[in-house]
Amino acid sequence: MAIDAHQALLLFLFLLLTWLLMKTRIFKKQNKNRPPSPPKLPFIGNLHQLGSLPHQSLWQLSKKYGPVMHLQLGKMPTVVISSAEAAKEVLKTHDLDSCSRPPLQGARRLTYNYQDIAFSPYGEYWREIRKICVVKLFSVKRVQSYESIREEEITNMINSISHHALSSPSSPVDLTEKLFALTASFIFRMAFGTSFEGSDFNHNKFNEVVHAAEATMGSFSAAEIFPFVGWIVDWLSGLNQKREKVFHELDGFFQRVVDEHLNPRRTKPQQEDIIDVLLKIIKEQSGFGAAMLTEKNIKAVLLNMFLGGVDTSAITVIWAMAELAKKPSVMKKAQEEETFRLHPAGPLLLPRESISQFKVNGYEIQPKTLIQVNVWGIGRDPKIWSDPEEFIPERFVDSPIDVKGQHFELLPFGSGRRICPGIYMGTRTVEHGLANLLYNFDWELPSGMKEEDINMEESTGLSLSLSKKTPLKLVSKKHLFA
Numbered sequence: 059m060a061i062d063a064h065q066a067l068l069l070f071l072f073l074l075l076t077w078l079l080m081k082t083r084i085f086k087k088q089n090k091n092r093p094p095s096p097p098k099l100p101f102i103g104n105l106h107q108l109g110s111l112p113h114q115s116l117w118q119l120s121k122k123y124g125p126v127m128h129l130q131l132g133k134m135p136t137v138v139i140s141s142a143e144a145a146k147e148v149l150k151t152h153d154l155d156s157c158s159r160p161p162l163q164g165a166r167r168l169t170y171n172y173q174d175i176a177f178s179p180y181g182e183y184w185r186e187i188r189k190i191c192v193v194k195l196f197s198v199k200r201v202q203s204y205e206s207i208r209e210e211e212i213t214n215m216i217n218s219i220s221h222h223a224l225s226s227p228s229s230p231v232d233l234t235e236k237l238f239a240l241t242a243s244f245i246f247r248m249a250f251g252t253s254f255e256g257s258d259f260n261h262n263k264f265n266e267v268v269h270a271a272e273a274t275m276g277s278f279s280a281a282e283i284f285p286f287v288g289w290i291v292d293w294l295s296g297l298n299q300k301r302e303k304v305f306h307e308l309d310g311f312f313q314r315v316v317d318e319h320l321n322p323r324r325t326k327p328q329q330e331d332i333i334d335v336l337l338k339i340i341k342e343q344s345g346f347g348a349a350m351l352t353e354k355n356i357k358a359v360l361l362n363m364f365l366g367g368v369d370t371s372a373i374t375v376i377w378a379m380a381e382l383a384k385k386p387s388v389m390k391k392a393q394e395e396e397t398f399r400l401h402p403a404g405p406l407l408l409p410r411e412s413i414s415q416f417k418v419n420g421y422e423i424q425p426k427t428l429i430q431v432n433v434w435g436i437g438r439d440p441k442i443w444s445d446p447e448e449f450i451p452e453r454f455v456d457s458p459i460d461v462k463g464q465h466f467e468l469l470p471f472g473s474g475r476r477i478c479p480g481i482y483m484g485t486r487t488v489e490h491g492l493a494n495l496l497y498n499f500d501w502e503l504p505s506g507m508k509e510e511d512i513n514m515e516e517s518t519g520l521s522l523s524l525s526k527k528t529p530l531k532l533v534s535k536k537h538l539f540a
């Protein structure tokens with residue numbers, strides 16, 4: 059939206075006022091034992107240093123300022139953690155001191171005021187909703203009960219690629235599209251009891267909504283950067299309107315599926331889906347101490363499934379296939395952990411917020427500090443990994459390191475109280491998806507393309523997940539034995 063001269067002057071005056079207010083507050087609060095920090099600019103602090111790929115810029119900055127680094131992101135004091143030792147101190151030793159979430163505006167709207175699991179601040183409500191979901195939705199038993207859905211959807215994907223391989227043998231398959239469709243179909247059937255095909259979303263629309271929602275939740279709005287007046291900037295820049303649009307799209311969809319489930323004439327499917335499970339909990343209201351659950355809570359949890367479950371697994375398999383296509387010799391020995399090291403779907407985990415004061419590496423972290431753990435950087439730390447930029451799946455053969463949050467050099471699912479509860483579900487989808495692609499087909503580059511031509515760039519911008527910038531297109535050859 060264009061801003062005229064009058065609005066620009068008003069904005070300038072507001073920003074000046076904000077800066078003066080911030081300066082007095084910041085200087086009052088500064089403490090001597092704060093972690094090292096790059097130089098800051100007025101108003102924005104270190105925001106300009108985040109760049110278009112924040113995890114990469116922060117990794118470069120940490121080489122100069124150290125593994126515990128202080129940044130001022132507008133009004134938000136922030137600490138960036140960039141080593142396995144410091145990550146262990148934060149996520150294990152001081153897990154309880156640091157396991158809240160910052161009240162980000164984008165997340166607030168989309169999560170019905172933080173009524174989900176992922177963005178809910180630490181407290182009674184989060185403990186209860188997480189416990190219920192871990193027991194009822196994410197348990198090994200529940201995940202196994204959806205195994206047949208996963209297998210069916212994987213078979214559908216394999217059949218569709220086979221059909222393509224037979225009908226147009228030399229034309230490449232868009233694996234990015236196939237894998238998003240696979241994970242979306244699985245989550246749709248498991249969570250909503252509906253098929254992705256024939257739902258409100260076609261492939262493009264779905265991608266658009268998921269990415270808009272992730273960008274909304276992953277980025278900072280002016281409201282949290284500039285006190286008092288930031289909301290005006292968000293309004294003038296159109297951010298609020300974009301946020302409202304994506305909220306209404308998602309809310310409308312979630313409400314429709316919840317209503318369908320409440321319809322007494324609905325034919326009950328053989329297996330209860332996640333909405334059935336959550337509605338049953340509401341009906342019984344058993345075991346929930348903090349508050350009564352309502353439909354809003356269901357919709358907030360569905361949002362976590364929608365965003366947490368679709369993108370992450372698809373992105374991981376896409377990066378794995380891209381790395382393997384670059385190194386055909388290792389394609390047969392592929393192990394998914396390597397992808398988790400080089401291309402963690404959440405490169406900075408989800409932001410934490412400190413609750414009380416504590417020390418990391420001898421530096422003091424104040425309460426209400428935003429904490430970002432750069433697991434992308436830690437996964438490429440030459441002090442930990444030999445040839446850190448190289449994709450060498452063999453490095454995990456006979457290695458005790460796993461992705462379950464106890465090895466701080468490899469944290470694709472985070473660690474501590476806020477570790478991803480979908481870890482089992484996510485790894486099953488990644489393992490099965492990848493194994494089936496490799497078992498059923500030989501993969502080749504499109505004619506005329508060399509291994510070094512594969513674009514390995516990461517998609518830019520503040521978002522929660524780290525996808526490949528360009529779609530991965532490879533030629534599939536059906537195995538004779540498969």
Ligand code: HEM
Pocket residue numbers: 175176177188362363364366367368370371374402403404407408409470471472473475476477478479480481483484485488
């Ligand atoms: C390959 C697949 C996946 C990856 C790489 C992944 C990664 C992550 C990461 C990095 C976090 C933040 C952890 C932290 O802040 O320490 C997280 C949190 C979360 N994930 Fe996942 N995830 C995956 C699959 C899933 C699935 C399938 C679901 C649900 C269907 C899910 C639901 C969640 C939720 C609800 C949280 C928030 C937990 C909390 O704040 O208490 N994730 N995930």
